[in-house]
Amino acid sequence: MTRKLTTIGFDADDTLWHDERFFRITQDRFAELLMDHVPDDLDSQALGERLLAAEKQNLGRYGYGVKGFTLSMIETAIDVTEAQVPACVIQELITAGQMMLSYPIELLENARTAVEALADSHRVVLVTKGDLLDQERKLAQSGLGDLFDGVEIVSEKTPQIYADIFLRHGDGAERAMMVGNSMRSDVVPAIEAGGWGTYVPHGLIWEVEFAPAPTHSPRYTEIADLGALPALVAEIG
Structure with a gap:
């Protein structure tokens, strides 16, 4: 199948x-x-x-x-x-x-286990915005860098950028899921590109990243934390 x-x-x-x-x-x-x-x-x-x-x-x-x-x-x-x-x-x-630029990196709960679990069965790609040097520093200090098949540090997250990334690192957006805490940057544009968008709420979010949840889309999902991600991915198939 x-x-x-x-x-x-x-x-x-x-x-x-x-x-x-x-x-x-x-x-x-x-x-x-x-x-x-x-x-x-x-x-x-x-x-x-x-x-x-x-x-x-x-x-x-x-x-x-x-x-x-x-x-x-x-x-x-x-x-x-x-x-x-x-x-x-x-x-x-x-x-x-x-x-x-010098604060230590502290992983969120279940972050490592979720990435490790999915890296065994899927291509996993880091897609992030921000300063190039700072994002590279944080990834290096996180200890997660070796788990990713690709790392994309972009100036903005748009449907076209997601389409390009998931074509470059996978089988296209239609067979990809983007996971993140921002409706505006992680969820909505990934769904508009043709993929799945999974929202993982975080206690603090920058006002710029607010957007309505695309609850009308069958490719929108929400989980309480990353611990539930492997089971969600397995359920989708």
Whole structure:
């Protein structure tokens, strides 16, 4: 019998290992550093909204990842203080960004066992966005690198990109599944490319990655954590 699924794509950040919490820690530090230099009506929530707006605007310029986030913090600090932010605060923001590039990698529960189990029977591919050097660092530190048949670090995740990746590393999107914590980047475009999209919720998610669940699609699935993935793949066949 012809197998329906031959290739499994995994997202990296907040699917295989923790990531978003480090952005939240740094954003809290950003607000702390600026509180003495902004008008009283700008509380930490308002600063966070201004920072998010800058991040969205800058995605086309800087892409995803720590470097773009750090530049957006600096830009927002200059903007909200009307260019009066002290140089020492800018230096602290740069330091905070640099610290994000050195946080240790902590795998999420069942990440290793799920990848190992599926690597025995399917082609497994890592598909992730972000800074090239940072993503390579995290993959190397995760200890999962040798399990993947392919690694794709892309600037955006679109249906066409998934179609190309799953053709390059497998038998096309129709026989592939993408697994991740982002509806917008991992699930929806993979389904639109003709594949399966499996949503694995994470406690923290960047606002930019929100999208409605494609519950109308028979190729949409959701699991509580990666521990349920091997059984789901076996069920699909």
